[in-house]
Amino acid sequence: MISPSTLFVVPGRAIADLLSKSHANVIGVVRDTYLAHGAAQTINPDSYFLRFDDKPEARIIALPAALKGDRAVSGIKWIASYPSNIRVNLQRASATLILNDYETGYPIAFLEASQISAARTAASAVLGAEVLGNGKHAKRLAVVGAGVIARTIIEYFHANSWSVESLVVHDLNQTDASHLARAAEPLCASAVVAASLDEALQGASHVVFATTAVQPYIHNSSWLTPRQIILNISLRDLAPEILIGSTNIFDDVEHCMKASTSPHLAEQLTGNRDFVAGTLADVISGNLDIDDDKPIIFSPFGLGVLDVALGHYLLERACLHKLACPIEGFFPDTARW
Numbered sequence: 001m002i003s004p005s006t007l008f009v010v011p012g013r014a015i016a017d018l019l020s021k022s023h024a025n026v027i028g029v030v031r032d033t034y035l036a037h038g039a040a041q042t043i044n045p046d047s048y049f050l051r052f053d054d055k056p057e058a059r060i061i062a063l064p065a066a067l068k069g070d071r072a073v074s075g076i077k078w079i080a081s082y083p084s085n086i087r088v089n090l091q092r093a094s095a096t097l098i099l100n101d102y103e104t105g106y107p108i109a110f111l112e113a114s115q116i117s118a119a120r121t122a123a124s125a126v127l128g129a130e131v132l133g134n135g136k137h138a139k140r141l142a143v144v145g146a147g148v149i150a151r152t153i154i155e156y157f158h159a160n161s162w163s164v165e166s167l168v169v170h171d172l173n174q175t176d177a178s179h180l181a182r183a184a185e186p187l188c189a190s191a192v193v194a195a196s197l198d199e200a201l202q203g204a205s206h207v208v209f210a211t212t213a214v215q216p217y218i219h220n221s222s223w224l225t226p227r228q229i230i231l232n233i234s235l236r237d238l239a240p241e242i243l244i245g246s247t248n249i250f251d252d253v254e255h256c257m258k259a260s261t262s263p264h265l266a267e268q269l270t271g272n273r274d275f276v277a278g279t280l281a282d283v284i285s286g287n288l289d290i291d292d293d294k295p296i297i298f299s300p301f302g303l304g305v306l307d308v309a310l311g312h313y314l315l316e317r318a319c320l321h322k323l324a325c326p327i328e329g330f331f332p333d334t335a336r337w
Contacts, residue, residue, distance in 0.1 A: 023159035038281030063304030072102035145211035170200035240266035
């Protein structure tokens, strides 16, 4: 146990350095955490939203969580999402993560977490694509939304040795789409920008939705085909009718059924959850066979326990490589008497 009088700070540069060398390990942490969550070895309550009456598009979200077992740790991610930031070339999201000792509750670390959040999201997407598609090959990968999350997902596809024959990017901002297409060249030399959503989705074997959409805008089910892998990362792009006609896999079913996500809208439309097949942990553990006669949609709400588990892994690596900054005496007196 780390001394409760010491708090470690792990800054963004250290996080970036550690993540750049840890793609496979990050995917492993995400996989193990999904399995722990499926085995009820986590505590992952609802997220809490701070919203603003004068900035309705903005929000700051608190994601508390804990991981039990041999690597027990608890913590909370505090992540701000301000879509208007991109107008002045600021990243949409910024985040911090506080980790707490599982036994005493004392804070042990404070980490820059926007990169942790992006990495666990990307690792989750790439893991889902591999598990649900039974391999690391995409004939045509369509990426809708050209932001940091999409860029990180492409990075993880590349680091995880995926073979992609062709890649197409679509974004309402053509400049951003062009930037992402160039960033994707190490993964696929034929990365191009699609002028329309129809052009991007037609014939895609794999689709990544990573937008800031607040309500569904895709209603044409003809764009989706059997065995197509759809990574529904932004959760609000697809009309509920599309989910009803697909095989739906989640990171956590209950968490996805809220906040007007596409799965939540599908539940409201049908009055049931018959469209739910199961979770990714079910598939990984061999407890669920995939119906590939339909499009396969993976909808990860983004569990806070992934941030806590990955943050804990990075804290250990940062301490090992002396990249964490200790603040001695953060709590000046921890004894009762």
